[in-house]
Amino acid sequence: xxxxxxxxxxxxxxxxxxxxxxxxxxxxxxxxxxxxxxxxxxxxxxxxxxxxxxxxxxxxxxxxxxxxxxxxxxxxxxxxxxxxxxxxxxxxxxxxxxxxxxxxxxxxxxxxxxxxxxxxxxxxxxxxxxxxxxxxxxxxxxxxxxxxxxxxxxxxxxxxxxxxxxxxxxxxxxxxxxxxxxxxxxxxxxxxxxxxxxxxxxxxxxxxxxxxxxxxxxxxxxxxxxxxxxxxxxxxxxxxxxxxxxxxxxxxxxxxxxxxxxxxxx
Amino acid sequence: xxxxxxxxxxxxxxxxxxxxxxxxxxxxxxxxxxxxxxxxxxxxxxxxxxxxxxxxxxxxxxxxxxxxxxxxxxxxxxxxxxxxxxxxxxxxxxxxxxxxxxxxxxxxxxxxxxxxxxxxxxxxxxxxxxxxxxxxxxxxxxxxxxxxxxxxxxxxxxxxxxxxxxxxxxxxxxxxxxxxxxxxxxxxxxxxxxxxxxxxxxxxxxxxxxxxxxxxxxxxxxxxxxxxxxxxxxxxxxxxxxxxxxxxxxxxxxxxxxxxxxxxxxxxxxxxxxxxxxxxxxxxxxxxxxxxxxxxxxxxxxxxxxxxxxxxxxxxxxxxxxxxxxxxxxxxxxxxxxxxxxxxxx
Numbered sequence: 001x002x003x004x005x006x007x008x009x010x011x012x013x014x015x016x017x018x019x020x021x022x023x024x025x026x027x028x029x030x031x032x033x034x035x036x037x038x039x040x041x042x043x044x045x046x047x048x049x050x051x052x053x054x055x056x057x058x059x060x061x062x063x064x065x066x067x068x069x070x071x072x073x074x075x076x077x078x079x080x081x082x083x084x085x086x087x088x089x090x091x092x093x094x095x096x097x098x099x100x101x102x103x104x105x106x107x108x109x110x111x112x113x114x115x116x117x118x119x120x121x122x123x124x125x126x127x128x129x130x131x132x133x134x135x136x137x138x139x140x141x142x143x144x145x146x147x148x149x150x151x152x153x154x155x156x157x158x159x160x161x162x163x164x165x166x167x168x169x170x171x172x173x174x175x176x177x178x179x180x181x182x183x184x185x186x187x188x189x190x191x192x193x194x195x196x197x198x199x200x201x202x203x204x205x206x207x208x209x210x211x212x213x214x215x216x217x218x219x220x221x222x223x224x225x226x227x228x229x230x231x232x233x234x235x236x237x238x239x240x241x242x243x244x245x246x247x248x249x250x251x252x253x254x255x256x257x258x259x260x261x262x263x264x265x266x
Numbered sequence: 267x268x269x270x271x272x273x274x275x276x277x278x279x280x281x282x283x284x285x286x287x288x289x290x291x292x293x294x295x296x297x298x299x300x301x302x303x304x305x306x307x308x309x310x311x312x313x314x315x316x317x318x319x320x321x322x323x324x325x326x327x328x329x330x331x332x333x334x335x336x337x338x339x340x341x342x343x344x345x346x347x348x349x350x351x352x353x354x355x356x357x358x359x360x361x362x363x364x365x366x367x368x369x370x371x372x373x374x375x376x377x378x379x380x381x382x383x384x385x386x387x388x389x390x391x392x393x394x395x396x397x398x399x400x401x402x403x404x405x406x407x408x409x410x411x412x413x414x415x416x417x418x419x420x421x422x423x424x425x426x427x428x429x430x431x432x433x434x435x436x437x438x439x440x441x442x443x444x445x446x447x448x449x450x451x452x453x454x455x456x457x458x459x460x461x462x463x464x465x466x467x468x469x470x471x472x473x474x475x476x477x478x479x480x481x482x483x484x485x486x487x488x489x490x491x492x493x494x495x496x497x498x499x500x501x502x503x504x505x506x507x508x509x510x511x512x513x514x515x516x517x518x519x520x521x522x523x524x525x526x527x528x529x530x531x532x533x534x535x536x537x538x539x540x541x542x543x544x545x546x547x548x549x550x551x552x553x554x555x556x557x558x559x560x561x562x563x564x565x566x567x568x569x570x571x572x573x574x575x576x577x578x579x580x581x582x583x584x585x586x587x588x589x590x591x592x593x594x595x596x597x598x599x600x601x602x603x604x605x606x607x608x609x610x611x612x
Binding site: 163164166167168169170171172173174177181182185186 | 315316317336337338339340342343344346348349350351352353354363364367368408411412414415
């Protein structure tokens, strides 16, 4: 493999070049453009009432959707791996749906379900607003980010096997104790990785949320929607500033996990 | 008292893992469940522990019906082939696990854990993680963990199966001594007949989900109830309907009434023991176990014609099919050297 230094260097340059062109340069451009006219304009955009509201709403989505999907994901992974059933492949495929279906389609399906004439339209008629309000946006966020924790947890559960859990039960632990003291600590890195991906997905969700929220400034606008609105209104600096905040939030999530992991390995 | 299983049945899909199995394990004994893989021995052990539900049958532990009890309430210590160490816990926390579940006080837990770590000779390693231990050390930790909660019975599932030969021998001796000190009713599963005979006082031989025979090592060797037991516990030649141990074959150079004519095919020196392979007039292959002195006296060479007289033979009623179809020597062996011999002869 690494016998020929020329080809080794060639591969390295190719790989790094690819990453630089496709990932690094666009992100650096955002950074550069944001601060092109100093720190004032982007700061103004973000600290405007609409901008702050969008930031709060985005964090609210994360705070609601991530824990729910984490609990669901772990329970679902446990069922898929530990309870063998003929329905498992079907359940598995359904869980993957949000990966396969475009977020716009997901948003549209929610719209049909909760909108006028939909099956659940009675909710809105009875004063429980789903569409164009926070509940609908939460539903959309949960939908699009549902598979991550399941997908990251299933292989880890398969790898650890059932010996440790059985050993715990022979030592007197009940199912609940076994889960908290043995299973969860053993799968925590898989779950953590799933949580990071879920968080990143919820932070950045655009398509589904656009449709169900109506993107009303100061009311149902998350950060990605705010970015789009600023951009459409020719306020590029505001758009860049908000984008940068989004990117920073995602980076913080990733670094937080790396830090935890390093602490664990030490 | 002790452990008893009555009429245990267990089916996995099309596979009958346990077929009406009943065993009795006396209180305080050290019993081996011996059999080839797929014989149901591990399933039986797990059923006793409550890790596997029986389709029908009853498990009694120290006089109490345990059939419906979950594993956590059976008071068993279980040791797994691959240790089942809690990887995210230190050696100390592994051993303390059962005590913490039982809400022991910190001081008492600490005293008990260190007592056990001393017993399994891991006292200096309490702060290590399982990944920092060798296989033998991990298995001793698993044993300490199982013993910490003072189980009524100790169940070991191929406990030395994943260890190398030297460590396995040491742990065998050590387990036997431990049992002499603790007197806890112990069952261990193995596919190695030498290991079973070395460690256990009582043996239960299993095959195809059934118990073939139980008894002491001597009883099984001297009075095997079935062809399977005879061939599994020790080595055997088959002569028509008769079975004979290779060390019960007498070799003579003189024609003799009732002796079979045979040609020496191969002479293999295995240290003190000499293995001589013969082919009979009808093509059957057999072998005899001789000492070095016997061989020198006979001055055997390959290709020579000799006369074989089986000493003690055994025959079994024909309801059990022979383990292998060609009627030659059985695939039982004691060491790696024999392995190649048998496959070469087959």
